Amino acid sequence: MLKPNRLTLWEKYLDLLTWLKQRDATINECLEIKESSQGQGYGLYVNKSIPKDELLFSIPRSLWVTMDKATSSTEDGDDEFGDTLKALIEKAGPGGATVSLACYMAKEYILLCLEEEEENQSSRWGPYFKTLPWKRGINNQEHILFWPNEKIETLLKGSLCYEEARSLRKEVSFSIKVLGPLLKKSINVSRGQKTTKNVFEQITSILPWRKVQEDNGENDVVDDKIISDAIKGAFVNLLTRSFLDDDENEKLVPLLDLMQHSNTPNVSLKVVKIKSSSTSEDTGVDTVVEVRANCDIDAGLEMFNQYRSEEEESMPYARFFTRFGFVPGIMEPMENLLIDKSPIFWPKKVEV
Ligand SMILES: C[S@@+](CC[C@H](N)C(=O)[O-])C[C@H]1O[C@@H](n2cnc3c(N)ncnc32)[C@H](O)[C@@H]1O
Numbered sequence: 001m002l003k004p005n006r007l008t009l010w011e012k013y014l015d016l017l018t019w020l021k022q023r024d025a026t027i028n029e030c031l032e033i034k035e036s037s038q039g040q041g042y043g044l045y046v047n048k049s050i051p052k053d054e055l056l057f058s059i060p061r062s063l064w065v066t067m068d069k070a071t072s073s074t075e076d077g078d079d080e081f082g083d084t085l086k087a088l089i090e091k092a093g094p095g096g097a098t099v100s101l102a103c104y105m106a107k108e109y110i111l112l113c114l115e116e117e118e119e120n121q122s123s124r125w126g127p128y129f130k131t132l133p134w135k136r137g138i139n140n141q142e143h144i145l146f147w148p149n150e151k152i153e154t155l156l157k158g159s160l161c162y163e164e165a166r167s168l169r170k171e172v173s174f175s176i177k178v179l180g181p182l183l184k185k186s187i188n189v190s191r192g193q194k195t196t197k198n199v200f201e202q203i204t205s206i207l208p209w210r211k212v213q214e215d216n217g218e219n220d221v222v223d224d225k226i227i228s229d230a231i232k233g234a235f236v237n238l239l240t241r242s243f244l245d246d247d248e249n250e251k252l253v254p255l256l257d258l259m260q261h262s263n264t265p266n267v268s269l270k271v272v273k274i275k276s277s278s279t280s281e282d283t284g285v286d287t288v289v290e291v292r293a294n295c296d297i298d299a300g301l302e303m304f305n306q307y308r309s310e311e312e313e314s315m316p317y318a319r320f321f322t323r324f325g326f327v328p329g330i331m332e333p334m335e336n337l338l339i340d341k342s343p344i345f346w347p348k349k350v351e352v
Contacts, residue, residue: 009042012131019127020254024276024286026058027255036260036302039331041139043260043302050297056267057255060276061287065125065252067097070104081107081186084179098250099175102238105252106230107183109134111190128254132241134233142334143236143325145172155338159345160318168322172235176228184227240324243289245271253289261328262304268294269305317344 013033021027030050036043050056071086085100092099112123112130123129133141144152144165152169156162241257242250259267269291276286297303308315310328317327321334327344330337338345 012127013042015127016131016254020059020063023063024060025063025255026055028054028056030299031056033258038260038262038302038304039140040326041133041141041260042258043304044255044258045300045302046297047299049299050293052293052295054293056291056293056303058274058288058290059253059255063128063254064289065101065105065128067101067249067251069124070101080189081182084182088179094248095171098235098238099171099179101250102175102231102234103179103183105129105234105237106227107186107190109234110187110226110230114191131258132233132237134237135229141236141240141325143240144322145169145232145236145239155335156345159338160316160347161322161345164319164322168235168239172232175235176231180224180227180231183231184223236325243269245269245289256289256291256305259291259303259305261307261324261326263306263310263328265304265306266293266295266297266301267291267303267305321345 017027017033028046028050030046030048032045032047033042034045035041044056046056067089071082071089085104088096088100090096108123108125109129112126115123116126131139133139136142136146144156144161145168147155152162152165156165237252238250241252243253243256244250256269269289271287272290273285273287275284277284291303291305293303307324308320310317310320321327321344325334327334327337330344
């Protein structure tokens, strides 16, 4: 039986690929998941030469983590949660949409961890969510949302990241405060019929950050800490991995989010409609994200996507770090650069 936190990475990615293929994703046989050549975490490679325009993979809409799935979370018996998230999106606009999606993901992840302990595999997102960095260090993931306040003050104060990092952290704290209790209740409702055990006792014994919590000797109430860490993890996943197409709605697309960033990408992405017999809608048409080679790619090379253009005006490197947790082209740990007051993060002093 699968036990995600005990699976090797190789097994997790194998599960992910099998899960995707069983759900109508098309994946080129030449694709491989390995440690990235660009520093943090894993990436996608081709193990044979690929001509320009060849399809690398295509992921149908049913496998994307989207707002409409977050707001119709009735399948686990809790309509209220989905309705609240919907109301939040209507009232708060795009900011509300990110918060809602993060809370939906946090709930699904906590439920997944509980199910896994029971060797029950009913989670909608199981094999995908098991590959995501829900806490600092998984897949080498760095992010200012994972840092404690003292570290923000010591390392970022006065830097070009400080204000944006604080505002992002405030948004997350606010979400935890406002939606945390609701999320907790929703998990209880979802689990209500399935268990007589105290649900938070179970969570505490399963989740991967339990150890960290003990090591830190923090006095947080355990259940609140679990909820807040799951929401934080969900925000990091959205900030570092979400995909925005023409509809301007944030979404997560499995496999697409395994590609590392480069300012000179070798793939192109397109959202297209295809004829399909297996679409859940009765239209015979499905929407997919298609990823194709935008040039000839030699065997053994890594595939890169462009998250954002690296033009200074649109996305200076300090902002890249605050949002994505890395600075393109820098392999060294970001903390070292901050300690050394690198000009990437510290405004240059004007000579008088
Ligand atoms: C969309 S994910 C890519 C897959 C991820 N590496 C993994 O193992 O799951 C984005 C994260 O990958 C890392 N990353 C992406 N491109 C990078 C690059 N060019 N240099 C260093 N790290 C990068 C950063 O940690 C970033 O937050």
